Amino acid sequence: xxxxxxxxxxxxxxxxxxxxxPHDPQAALSVRGLWKRFGQKxxxxxxxxxxxxxxFYGLVGPNGxxxxxxxxxxxxxxxxxxxxxxxxxxxxxxxxxxxxxxLGILPDGVRLFDRLTGRQLLTYAGMLRGMDKATVVExxxxxxxxxxxxxxxxxxxxxxxxxxxxxxxxxxxxIHAPRTLVLDEPFEAVDPVSAANIRxxxxxxxxxxxxxIVSSHVMDLVQRMCDHVAVMAGGHVLAAGTVDEVxxxxxxxxxxxxxxxxxxxxxxxxxxxxx
Amino acid sequence: xxARFLSLKLTLMVNTFRKSVWQTIGLILAVLYALGTVxxxxxxxxxxxxxxxxxxxxxxxxxxxxLLVVGWWLIPIFAFGVDATLDPHRFTTFAIPRRTLITGLxxxxxxxxxxxxxxxxxxxxxxxWVLQPGVLLVALVGAVLGxxxxxxxxxxxxxxxxxxLESRRYREVVMIVALVLxxxxxxxxxxxxxxxxxxxxxxxxxxxxxxxxxxxxxxPFGAAWSLGSTAYAGDWLGLLGRLVVALATLxxxxxxxxxxxxxxxxxxxxxxxxxxxxxxxxxxxxxRFSPTWGVAARTATYWLRDPRYSGSIAIVPLLPxxxxxxxxxxxxxFMLLATGPFVAWILGFSISNDIGYxxxxxxxxxxxxxxxxxxxxxxxxxxxxxxxxxxAAIVVGTVWVADSWHLLLPLLGMALGLLLVSTAVSxxxxxxxxxxxxxxxxxxxxSPQGAAVATIVAQxxxxxxxxxxxxxxxxxxxxAVVLGGPLWGIGTLVAGVLYGALxxxxxxxxxxxxxxxxxxxxxxxxxxxx
Numbered sequence: 001x002x003x004x005x006x007x008x009x010x011x012x013x014x015x016x017x018x019x020x021x022p023h024d025p026q027a028a029l030s031v032r033g034l035w036k037r038f039g040q041k042x043x044x045x046x047x048x049x050x051x052x053x054x055x056f057y058g059l060v061g062p063n064g065x066x067x068x069x070x071x072x073x074x075x076x077x078x079x080x081x082x083x084x085x086x087x088x089x090x091x092x093x094x095x096x097x098x099x100x101x102x103l104g105i106l107p108d109g110v111r112l113f114d115r116l117t118g119r120q121l122l123t124y125a126g127m128l129r130g131m132d133k134a135t136v137v138e139x140x141x142x143x144x145x146x147x148x149x150x151x152x153x154x155x156x157x158x159x160x161x162x163x164x165x166x167x168x169x170x171x172x173x174x175i176h177a178p179r180t181l182v183l184d185e186p187f188e189a190v191d192p193v194s195a196a197n198i199r200x201x202x203x204x205x206x207x208x209x210x211x212x213i214v215s216s217h218v219m220d221l222v223q224r225m226c227d228h229v230a231v232m233a234g235g236h237v238l239a240a241g242t243v244d245e246v247x248x249x250x251x252x253x254x255x256x257x258x259x260x261x262x263x264x265x266x267x268x269x270x271x272x273x274x275x
Numbered sequence: 276x277x278a279r280f281l282s283l284k285l286t287l288m289v290n291t292f293r294k295s296v297w298q299t300i301g302l303i304l305a306v307l308y309a310l311g312t313v314x315x316x317x318x319x320x321x322x323x324x325x326x327x328x329x330x331x332x333x334x335x336x337x338x339x340x341x342l343l344v345v346g347w348w349l350i351p352i353f354a355f356g357v358d359a360t361l362d363p364h365r366f367t368t369f370a371i372p373r374r375t376l377i378t379g380l381x382x383x384x385x386x387x388x389x390x391x392x393x394x395x396x397x398x399x400x401x402x403x404w405v406l407q408p409g410v411l412l413v414a415l416v417g418a419v420l421g422x423x424x425x426x427x428x429x430x431x432x433x434x435x436x437x438x439x440l441e442s443r444r445y446r447e448v449v450m451i452v453a454l455v456l457x458x459x460x461x462x463x464x465x466x467x468x469x470x471x472x473x474x475x476x477x478x479x480x481x482x483x484x485x486x487x488x489x490x491x492x493x494x495p496f497g498a499a500w501s502l503g504s505t506a507y508a509g510d511w512l513g514l515l516g517r518l519v520v521a522l523a524t525l526x527x528x529x530x531x532x533x534x535x536x537x538x539x540x541x542x543x544x545x546x547x548x549x550x551x552x553x554x555x556x557x558x559x560x561x562x563r564f565s566p567t568w569g570v571a572a573r574t575a576t577y578w579l580r581d582p583r584y585s586g587s588i589a590i591v592p593l594l595p596x597x598x599x600x601x602x603x604x605x606x607x608x609f610m611l612l613a614t615g616p617f618v619a620w621i622l623g624f625s626i627s628n629d630i631g632y633x634x635x636x637x638x639x640x641x642x643x644x645x646x647x648x649x650x651x652x653x654x655x656x657x658x659x660x661x662x663x664x665x666x667a668a669i670v671v672g673t674v675w676v677a678d679s680w681h682l683l684l685p686l687l688g689m690a691l692g693l694l695l696v697s698t699a700v701s702x703x704x705x706x707x708x709x710x711x712x713x714x715x716x717x718x719x720x721x722s723p724q725g726a727a728v729a730t731i732v733a734q735x736x737x738x739x740x741x742x743x744x745x746x747x748x749x750x751x752x753x754x755a756v757v758l759g760g761p762l763w764g765i766g767t768l769v770a771g772v773l774y775g776a777l778x779x780x781x782x783x784x785x786x787x788x789x790x791x792x793x794x795x796x797x798x799x800x801x802x803x804x805x
Contacts, residue, residue: 075642076641076642076644076794076795077638077641077642077795077798078795078798078799079795079796079799096644096794097644097646100642100643100644101644103642105642107638107642109635110635110636110638110802111634111635111636111715112636112639113573113577113633113636113639114636114715115576115577115580115581115715116573116576117552117553117557119555119556120553120556120557120559120576123556123559123569124559124569124572124573124639125639125643127559127564127565127566127568127569127572128566128569128570128639128640128643128645129566129643130565130566131564132564133564136564154552154553154554154555155552156552156553156580158715158716172639173642
């Protein structure tokens, strides 16, 4: 079954319109009626979404669809204009400390404290989470090993390549062993070998009962990796469910293009074809 | 093609205004300031020419022009990245002939406030010889050559040095040196000028200037600028020689730029491999494992490793030295003795925009749900550990130099009190007012466009509150200095520390509450920095 391409319940009308269904207390992440406006542009308009516990959830959408804004509001990085976010039944914006402790976040487009070495940055992330020294030291070593960064553990993060930076940021999101990982574009600039390693790590994490939410442009990756998917465009969720539900008979990419639109079937750029 | 570069540069400029009103206001202020300065200098030179002697105006033009060229050539080395709107690398993919590219970039280089100011200044001062049309013509040619030398030389130097300038290590060293130079240059000049015998007649000064101009007129820096005055003096052979020097300078600069650009276009910038390393956990290994001490260790690490901080730190030990030299000319030790409390106040103030310095890396604090009290205490702790030692060392040092040991205790009391109060105000205000600063990795001299007003507001508010809350400490301290006696001294010390500690407690409490309430808004603020 596919959710209709347009309004998700309670989503499309403005704030104060039809009430959304209550939060799913079992969900790893459950958001209702999220709205955010930046100046004239409405980035996210009335998003409802439930991410089942133990799922590997893909969030796809074209550039400017509101994915990052939505994830920021769902994880406490950005205060929504309206709406709420619950993490396993805990209201994030009412009890942020409790909710954030269950979340590991890889935000997109933010810098790191890059004058620290990789080891120091992971340690710092662990300390900020209030972990004890023995655990932090042990997990730091494990994470460096898992992300193949041991050789660069003592190099300043500012001198890392883009892919290494992404990996160390991912490590920072994982060090406190959160029950839910929210990863915004985790595979951007990561080389194929590292990406495969990260996928294995994430699969193992989901198999152990964790929940992963990734946003991505790469449909193929989402189709292979995720069991659930939500398609966002123009600040709305156009479809959400298991990957098979959403894509139906088509490939995810074709279904995505159908939903989002914008494909051009013209004979454009004829002059580019040479003579 | 050249016209296209010009319009590109203008479009880029206009578009930055569309982005923000403050940038527009900032540019208008910069233009007004530049126009005022140019007007003042031009009218000064013209007045010198008509009321005194055109030869004097010639001296001023030669010496001033030399300074201008030196400025154009050297400042970009220190304040690199200040204007990268037309970075040649951006044109690599377009098949533009190099000659056109260079001409376009050179002309476009004039489309900026300093560029236009230089043109106006050069042309305006040439009219010192308006009464001798022949000389005026020569002077105008000299002005054009001089401006060209400024722009082409500046571009040649930055392009040649680009591979070096792009290495992070070099940048960091240069940033610190530049910051120290900028801070030190004013006092140094005033110290140097006081060294000149005040009894020296203007005649002596004039000969000195004449001799300097005579020499500089033959150097690449001053040749173009001295053409007018040489023609006025009727030294035709000298004029020819200087013209050759000026043209040769321009030709060499052009050639160097051309070669460097040719190399730069086929060798795109690469991040320097290798990079710095630091063993182990550093400061993180030395502290208790808690969010508060984590923030403290990170803050301390950044003070040492981020040039935006370490530059300011490098200035602190220089301040007493600078003030010592400037106070020598007056013979009074008042300024010197005030250094200790002053530095203490500055130290506390230096953490007043920590979140702005973090930039978007602050997201880690937001994502981790760091509590306000942990963040505030963590950022203040390194200051509270190191600041008193630094302040005390400076107080003891200055008291020793001034041989005023009876002032030791009051000064110490004031210094500690001010340190605590300004740290307290910083902790409270910085959770509310965040303003854009140079981003991580940028030159600390580069303050972001359009940030001036926000900076002034935030710093002004912090300054006024600190001043108001410091009055009790200052009052007791000044009373102690005036009335004298050890009891007053001990009183100041005790009062300063106790009152300061109370303020610190309250300041951090207020700051922590504000922080907890505004955590996502703080992140949004740093994310919206231009």
